[in-house]
Amino acid sequence: MLIGELAERAGTSTRTLRYYEAHGLVHPQRSANGYRVYDEAELRVVQEIRALLDVGFGLDDVRPFVACLRAGNESGNVCPDSVLVLRRKLAEVDDYLDRLGAVRQQLHTQLTHAIAHREETCPRRRASAP
Amino acid sequence: MLIGELAERAGTSTRTLRYYEAHGLVHPQRSANGYRVYDEAELRVVQEIRALLDVGFGLDDVRPFVACLRAGNESGNVCPDSVLVLRRKLAEVDDYLDRLGAVRQQLHTQLTHAIAHREETCPRRRASAP
DNA sequence: CCTTGCCTTGACGCTGACGACAAGGTTTAG
C-alpha cells in the first residue's frame, strides 16, 4: 500500500502521514523507486493515532499506544505505559473541567449582574407596566 | 505615567502593552520625546483586558468591554455589545464543557477496560488469593 | 564624558499539527 492509498483509507492526508513518520510514529518500508510502502497493520496504527489526537492528546502522548499496538495487542490501551498516559490525561481533563466550570460560573455571574444593571438603569416597559 | 510604570502596576510587561496598542485596545498619548504617556484610567482598562484574557477570551472579544469602560461605565460588562459577547462565550464554554465531559467519559471507559483486561490476562495474587 | 536606566521601532522565536506550494522523478496509458 502506497502513501496515497493509506491516506485515503485512514481519512487523512499524505502530508499528515509523512509528518507522523518524521516524528517516529510510523515506519514504512521503501520500494526500489523510493516510494513509501505500508502494510495493512499500519492502517490500524494511523486510526489509533487519529482517534487519540481527536480526543486532545499530543503526539508524544500517543507513542505508547502505537508501541502497544505494534507489540501485537488488539488494543493500544492495555499496556502499562498507555495506562499511565490515560490516567494522566484523565486527571488533566478533570482539572480542566474544574477550571472551565469556574469560568462558566464567573461568566454566568457577570452576565446576571449586567442584566440586572440594565433593568436598574433602563427598566423594561412591559415588565413594570400594570 | 510611562509604559514601564503602567506595566508594573498592571502586573504585565511593556511588550504586552505595546501589543495591546498595536491591536487597538489602548491609546496612549505621546510626550515631546515620543514616550507613551498613560493616564490613570488606562490601568483599569488594562486590568479588564487581563482579566478577560485569563478567562479565555480573545483580543477581539475584549474590545466591547474596553469601549464600555471608556464610555464611562464603572463595569465593562453593562453595555449591549459586552452582553452579547458574554452570552456567546457562555454558550461556547457550555459547549466545550459538554465535549470535554464526553472525552472524560471515553477516557474513563478506556481506562476501565484496560484495567479489566489486565486482571484478565494477568490476575493479581492478593485479589484472587483465599 | 560616561554610565545607568528609561524609552523607541523592528523583527524573529515559540508551540502543534499540519496545509500548501515548489521543483522534480516514475510509471502508466493513449
Added chain:
DNA sequence: CTAAACCTTGTCGTCAGCGTCAAGGCAAGG
C-alpha cells in the same frame, strides 16, 4: 511523445499572545 497521476524532499505559512534580542535615542547623576 506527452499528459496524467502517482510519488519524493524541502521550505514557508497558519493561529495567539506575547518573549526576546537588536540597535539606537533621551535624560540625569557623578
